[in-house]
Amino acid sequence: MNRLLVLLLVLMAGLGACKKSVDPMVQYNIQKDIDDKIIKDYVAAHPQDSAKKIDTTGVYYIIKTGEGGSGNDLYTSSTTITVGFTGQILTTGYTFAQTNNFHPSYTLGSVIRGWQLGVPQIKKGGKVRLLIPSRYAYGPYAQDSIHLPANSVLDFNIQLYNVTN
Secondary structure, three states: OOOHHHHHHHHHHHHHHHHOOOOOHHHHHHHHHHHHHHHHHHHHHHHHOOOOEEEOOOOEEEEOOOOOOOOOOOOEEEEEEEEEEEEEOOOOOOOEOOOOOOOOEEEHHOOHHHHHHHHHHHOOOOEEEEEOOOOOOOOOOOEEOOOOOOOOOOOEEEEEEEEEE
């Protein structure tokens, strides 16, 4: 009887340890569809902003008239950009990052993919607003230090102060 009870407990523990795994590509596509809907709904609700989509990425940018900057800046992954920015979660408006009067410099290849795609839409002195799906930001990885949940769709207002190649 004890052997039967032990066997039953081992079997139950083994079955309890099994859990349904989700194919990462399926999860990626589900999140992609969610993010794209959030951004498309936002763009549709704010047609006055004249948002433009960057290729097939799902990243949108908005440049107000006269705020595109000037110059013939060529961007590569090693280009250094000096910026001022505010980063918010598009769905909640929560500000998770803001530079205020501090203007940090970054190598374009070291920033999130949404910035790599969006910043080259402007020139030195320009301002751009980027609507970035989570797959071009931090994806399924929460950024606890800045209270940014996983799969956050981001909204950045960026001013480009300098470009150095």
